[in-house]
Amino acid sequence: MALMHEIPKGVKVLLPEVAAKKRWVEEQLLGVFTRWGFQEVVTPTFEFFDAIAPGLGSEWRDKTFTMIDRESGNLLVLRPDITPQIARFASTLLKDRPRPLRLCYASSVFRYVEPQAGRAREFFQAGVELLGLDSPEADAEMIAMAVEGLMAVGLDDFHLSVSDIDFFSGVLEELGVSAAVEVEIRQAVQRRDRSALEESSRREKLEARQTGLLLELPGLVGSGREVLDKVLPLVGTPRCRAALETLSRILKFVDAYGVSDHITVDLCEIRGFDYYTGMVFEGFTPHLGYEICGGGRYDRLLEKFGAPAPATGFAIDVERVLLALERQGDLALPSGADVLLIEFRSRKGEAVRVARNLRGCGLRVARDIIRRDLEGSVAYARTFQIPWAVILGGNGVSEGLAKVVEVARGVESSVEISRLAEFLQERMGRSSS
């Protein structure tokens, strides 16, 4: 019973104000996704652990919520990521549909992480998967859609950091170091720690050309293809060259989409899921210290489910977008009623007709069923930020007329009931313009 008033760490109730903003952001994002021809799917909240394990990188295996299926004794897992679920059913249920498949979703996912600002144990993602295309144009489509999505929700300052996992793997190949040293170098690169890289180079007795490449990495950041031009002379392996060539073609298509202003090339941006195999990106805004979206190419994931196919995709973190919007300035969304309808008559027919008429015009109308005086009702409207109170009957309001109170200013008008919808729409249009 001690737990009766508590909720588990890392999850929360979204109260009306936040829930309205969450729905609005999801609607904007799904609007962009569907206009680009993507179709929404809904995945199960839990699955057999074994069924999506092939898509869970080592980093996530220990960070899932699991339970035992009491019938079969199998381990169930709350979805920690939507991509492996989609990869699985694209390889099974949708195996015979022609490629490409363009799918999208807006779902909660669950991860057993230490909660902190912007990181919850249940959180909300809106994302897309483009399955069956290995072209750089497909990757450019992901980048362009992520930019359009973030613009559609009204973020005014953000950039996507684009990189390529395969380029970095190629660099490690060129260095020819042990797996342990690879991990060390990977971490140093993510930290952009030049002195740690120098130290590794000395200890591993790397050649001058190798050292040059390694120490160049933290500086491989820029607004476009000049970064690629800078690094190309330094790399030797076909793998690195091919990755840079692909990235260059992706950036050309991104240019064609006209979204280059939002792009940074940053070859140290090598975080993300274990399943990424090529281009990767993460989105940032100056308002937040962590990424608001991420995505990339994953050409080896679907084959784990029996139907090999190239694929690319991304996901936007809905709550982080809300946080960024909040810090950028307010995202004001009226989530409650527009009108509180108060009546002092015992015949309910007219109030019902008025409510139906106003709702038919798209107004949100709550009826004040409780018995209290007019002042109490208007105070209630004020607390819930309901902008208009409409009073029928009582207090000297004549037959055929309604008293309309603009709650914030306390201004009263007497309006013919037949003109009520028109009156309110006119005033609301005027006040919002």
Next chain:
Amino acid sequence: MALMHEIPKGVKVLLPEVAAKKRWVEEQLLGVFTRWGFQEVVTPTFEFFDAIAPGLGSEWRDKTFTMIDRESGNLLVLRPDITPQIARFASTLLKDRPRPLRLCYASSVFRYVEPQAGRAREFFQAGVELLGLDSPEADAEMIAMAVEGLMAVGLDDFHLSVSDIDFFSGVLEELGVSAAVEVEIRQAVQRRDRSALEESSRREKLEARQTGLLLELPGLVGSGREVLDKVLPLVGTPRCRAALETLSRILKFVDAYGVSDHITVDLCEIRGFDYYTGMVFEGFTPHLGYEICGGGRYDRLLEKFGAPAPATGFAIDVERVLLALERQGDLALPSGADVLLIEFRSRKGEAVRVARNLRGCGLRVARDIIRRDLEGSVAYARTFQIPWAVILGGNGVSEGLAKVVEVARGVESSVEISRLAEFLQERMGRSSS
């Protein structure tokens, strides 16, 4: 690995066609709810079992999905019902907000039941809770909103069976039988099994008046208040009389809402949650053998969470509504792209501009990035029921023109690129009207 291609019993993937219909139904219902002044909330997918247990009837306690919180060792439960979650946070987080509270939701819930047609282990509900009002008018608002919701999704034939839990409790009180016999009678009433009721009456040596009331119950079904008039002379206790009086007032308000055509009074309709205390209703359509919605008054639930308040609400089962709509005739919703944009040029600028322009006009445009011939592309469009293919370049399409193929009929037109959006909108408007 045997489980790799399976998903757990009772859950499923909603593929694009179904997911689109689900979203549409939820949007219509939330549209009705918000026009009635209700505000959406989002509850956590899992909670401490102890935190919502007070709202779980005995019937549900064994039918939940539970897991152990690995940090605290506490039992977690996947939400089996939204109402107790809302009752809890209304009594805690929202304790100080004035009443009434009008809240709504569209969420999945989880129950460990034996899956069958229309009954899954994860399913989708859209519902409302009206907290803080004990008036019959509030119950009538629930009934009127449920009717308006079912009409908004296009169900053309349905009725709500309205009853009152307290009336039946009053009847049991009048009979003065043991708890075991109460269970027996409750089941016989639900089955409308007159001979079982006669048998109980004989065995318990009930008085003539008691027997008369008991045997009348299965016949207490009708379209309105005449049912109440019929039973009123048979009941003796104030509890029964008060329940009938309240129900009569609710029906009067339902009349005022103009939805009486959809109402059946059925005093044997006594199923539903343990927490119901007064008016209850369930919705049915001739197309399905189980209820599509249900609701009722629950005046004793919030006090279990420390803040006593009367309350009423209902929930609509989204997938059952989809099933009913399917059986009623098709619910055709185009879920994919409107246009497949195919280009045979190496310069991508024009295709990007055309796509952006068409999307700006609200058209859903997928770009055919894959390299294949025109026939292959049009076949792809046909498979995915994309109604229009727009071809730029190649195949003798001149500069400034696009070839437009109406995929289903194979009809081709040559259209100026600057007039493309207008042309498609005109054709789509014409074909849909």
